[in-house]
Amino acid sequence: LPLVLLFLDYWPLGRWTPDAGSAKGLILEKLPLLALAAVCGAATLYAQQEAGAVAPLEEIPVGSRVACALAAYAWYLWKMLWPTGLAVLYPHPLDTVPLWQALGAGLILAAVSVSAFWRSRRCPYLPVGWLWYLVTLAPVIGLIQVGSQAWADRYTYIPFIGLFIMAAWGARDLTAGLPRARVFRPLGAGIILTILLVLTFFQVRLWRDSVTLFEHTLRVTVDNPVIHHNLGVALAARGQEEEAARHFLEALRLDPHNPRGQNRVGEEFFAQGKIKEAEAKFRRAIKLRPDFAPAYNNLGRVYAHEGDLDRAMANFQKAVDLDPNLAAAYKNLGLAWAYRGEKQKAAAMLGKALEINPDDREAQSILQMLKLSDK
Numbered sequence: 001l002p003l004v005l006l007f008l009d010y011w012p013l014g015r016w017t018p019d020a021g022s023a024k025g026l027i028l029e030k031l032p033l034l035a036l037a038a039v040c041g042a043a044t045l046y047a048q049q050e051a052g053a054v055a056p057l058e059e060i061p062v063g064s065r066v067a068c069a070l071a072a073y074a075w076y077l078w079k080m081l082w083p084t085g086l087a088v089l090y091p092h093p094l095d096t097v098p099l100w101q102a103l104g105a106g107l108i109l110a111a112v113s114v115s116a117f118w119r120s121r122r123c124p125y126l127p128v129g130w131l132w133y134l135v136t137l138a139p140v141i142g143l144i145q146v147g148s149q150a151w152a153d154r155y156t157y158i159p160f161i162g163l164f165i166m167a168a169w170g171a172r173d174l175t176a177g178l179p180r181a182r183v184f185r186p187l188g189a190g191i192i193l194t195i196l197l198v199l200t201f202f203q204v205r206l207w208r209d210s211v212t213l214f215e216h217t218l219r220v221t222v223d224n225p226v227i228h229h230n231l232g233v234a235l236a237a238r239g240q241e242e243e244a245a246r247h248f249l250e251a252l253r254l255d256p257h258n259p260r261g262q263n264r265v266g267e268e269f270f271a272q273g274k275i276k277e278a279e280a281k282f283r284r285a286i287k288l289r290p291d292f293a294p295a296y297n298n299l300g301r302v303y304a305h306e307g308d309l310d311r312a313m314a315n316f317q318k319a320v321d322l323d324p325n326l327a328a329a330y331k332n333l334g335l336a337w338a339y340r341g342e343k344q345k346a347a348a349m350l351g352k353a354l355e356i357n358p359d360d361r362e363a364q365s366i367l368q369m370l371k372l373s374d375k
Helices: 002-010 020-050 062-081 099-118 125-140 159-174 181-205 210-220 225-237 241-254 259-271 275-288 293-305 309-322 327-339 343-356 361-373
Strands: none
Touching: 002 020, 002 125, 062 099, 062 125, 062 159, 099 125, 125 159, 159 181, 210 225, 225 241, 225 259, 241 259, 259 275, 259 293, 275 293, 293 309, 293 327, 309 327, 327 343, 327 361, 343 361
């Protein structure tokens, strides 16, 4: 934001003057905003690192990040001109961006930059709009990779303002010499807005439910394990277990080192009665991520199914120690205590489960039965 305000000082505000102290004064007045931006940026980065969302350099090297960033700048330009094939998640290409694509994108950016500054005297809005686009997109361009996406439509909301500035004032100047420009300008704008209105109508329809959204995303992207997993969850919620399992397995094939995927496939195996296969997946999830609480909870369910209540309770306890907000683990621990006749301990665990998830009817009914049995 402070840099964008500096651009606006140049145009349209015209606060830059030949005076040597002009630029210095404009920069000094932005320093408090720069300080606030630095604090917010540091806090955001810290929070994302604590959540494990920041990809380390070992996972995505600097060269791959730069190549993907260059490709992303060009990709966003194309999506502004041709906004189709939009998706809720575009998987990161990691180190698979071809060199020619990265170099081609870099040449496009360089060509637009040279053109914008070459015309800056007659068209000052061109460098302002272009710098707006480049600078405001930089924090989310992937040099610091947060999340599994390569790029995201939502990242363009602010940066595209710069491109729209270039388009709006550029269209005015390009049509300045045309006869009846006052007619053609609103007519052209109306046609463009109508096209965008139709595209928006069809795009919004894709968001009517999760299955529709994720199925569309898989149609317009490739090798998208996160969306395969999410579609599996949505289908499982509908009771389409067989179709859900297919997507869980595909997610696991595409990303075999994902503990969440291992755990979810294990849950499907457990539901199908394939206990040994389920146990192997839960153990694999724990090996990949030793602090993954849901896998410990599910491994406890395996032991409970086999009648080994001690090991089951140890895993349930491990799960709640790792994640105090995991209601399912509290419920399972409560069921285990109830099976052992420890009604007070069972009620305490079930009560915690209901504090986290008040809508759990099974926990409600069991807790009610425990209360009635004490009367």
